Amino acid sequence: KAGVTQTPRYLIKTRGQQVTLSCSPISGHRSVSWYQQTPGQGLQFLFEYFSETQRNKGNFPGRFSGRQFSNSRSEMNVSTLELGDSALYLCASSGGFPTYEQYFGPGTRLTVT
Amino acid sequence: QQPVQSPQAVILREGEDAVINCSSSKALYSVHWYRQKHGEAPVFLMILLKGGEQKGHEKISASFNEKKQQSSLYLTASQLSYSGTYFCGTPSNTGNQFYFGTGTSLTVIP
Numbered sequence: 495k496a497g498v499t500q501t502p503r504y505l506i507k508t509r510g511q512q513v514t515l516s517c518s519p520i521s522g523h524r525s526v527s528w529y530q531q532t533p534g535q536g537l538q539f540l541f542e543y544f545s546e547t548q549r550n551k552g553n554f555p556g557r558f559s560g561r562q563f564s565n566s567r568s569e570m571n572v573s574t575l576e577l578g579d580s581a582l583y584l585c586a587s588s589g590g591f592p593t594y595e596q597y598f599g600p601g602t603r604l605t606v607t
Numbered sequence: 608q609q610p611v612q613s614p615q616a617v618i619l620r621e622g623e624d625a626v627i628n629c630s631s632s633k634a635l636y637s638v639h640w641y642r643q644k645h646g647e648a649p650v651f652l653m654i655l656l657k658g659g660e661q662k663g664h665e666k667i668s669a670s671f672n673e674k675k676q677q678s679s680l681y682l683t684a685s686q687l688s689y690s691g692t693y694f695c696g697t698p699s700n701t702g703n704q705f706y707f708g709t710g711t712s713l714t715v716i717p
Contacts, residue, residue, distance in 0.1 A: 498648075527705065536609070537649070537694060537707035550703040584648060595639070598648035 496521065498587050498599035506605045512573040515602045519566050519587030525549075526568040527596060528560060531582040540583075543568050572604075580606045608633055610695050610708035618714045619685045627680040627711045629695030637697060638671050638678040641707075644691040652680075652693075685715045 499518045507513050519526050527550075528540040539552040543562035560570040566587075572579055582603050586596035610631045619625055629638060637656050641649040655671035655678060666683045682689055695708040 529707075536710055537696075539705045539707075542705075550705075552704050586649075594637075594654060595651040596641075596649075597651065600648050 498585060498597050500583075500585055500599035500602050502602060503600065504603045504605075506607060507575050508607055509575055509577060511575050512571065513575060513604060515570045515572075515583055515585075515604075517568045517570070517585035517587075517599055519568070519585075520589070520597055523587035523589050523597070524566055525588040525590060526562060526566065527586045527588070528568070528570050529584045529586065530554075531584055531601070532580075537584075540570070575606045577606050580604060608699055608704075609706050610697060612693075612695060612708040612711045614711060615709070616712040616714075618716060619689075621687060621715055621717055622684055623715075625682045625685060625713060627682075627693050627695075627713070629678045629680070629708050631676045631697060633676070633700055635671070635673060635676050635678070635697050636700075638669070639696040640669055640678075640680050641694045641696060642689075642691045643694065649694060682713070685713075687715050687717065689713060690715045 501516045525544045527542040530538050530540055540554055541548055541560055542550040546562045557573045562568045582601045584598050584601045586598045588596045610629050613628045617625055639654045640652040642652055643649040655669055669680045671678045678695055693711045698705055
C-alpha cells in the first residue's frame, strides 16, 4: 500500500498571504487529521475530516480551515499568514477501529517571512 | 489537556533499558505511543485500551494505569535504532480532539 503523501514538501510564504496544503491518505482510509508541529508547542491537533465532513477541531483560529474530497484527499488552507504559522504541518490518515492508529505523511515545512 | 511526559530527554548506551512516562490531568480512555526520528514523520508504536496492551513493537511494551491516569513505555535492551522522540497521545474526554504529549527525546549511543 502506498503511504500518506503530502504536497508540497516545502513552502516559503510572506506574511498576509494564504497557503493551501494537500494530503492524500492511504487507500481505504476515510479519516484524515492535520497537526501543526513546532519546537515550542510540540504536536498540536488542528482538525479531523471523515467522509468529507469535519468531525473534530482543535483550538486554532478560523484562519485555519480544511476540506476533504470524495476520494478522501484533504486540503488545509491558512489565510492571512503570520510569522507564528511557520511550522511543520503533518497529516495523518487512519483506518479507524480497532487500532485507530494514525499513519503520518512526511509533512509540509512552511516558512513565513 | 496536553499529557506531560517524563523524562524530557534520556541518553542510553546500547543494551540498556528505559522507561518513559505519560501523565494526564484528565481521565484517559486510551493511550497511543508514537516515535518520531529526526526529520521524519511520527510512526505509530501501539495503542493501549483500558489497562491492557493492545500491540507490541520489537522490544517495546507499555502499560496503562487508568486510575493514576498514566501510561509508561518500556524499552528493553535498547538499540541504536530506538533513538528518536517518543510521544504519547490520547483523545480528549469528549473525543473531539487528539492530544499529543510533550515528548521525550531518547538517544542511544554505542
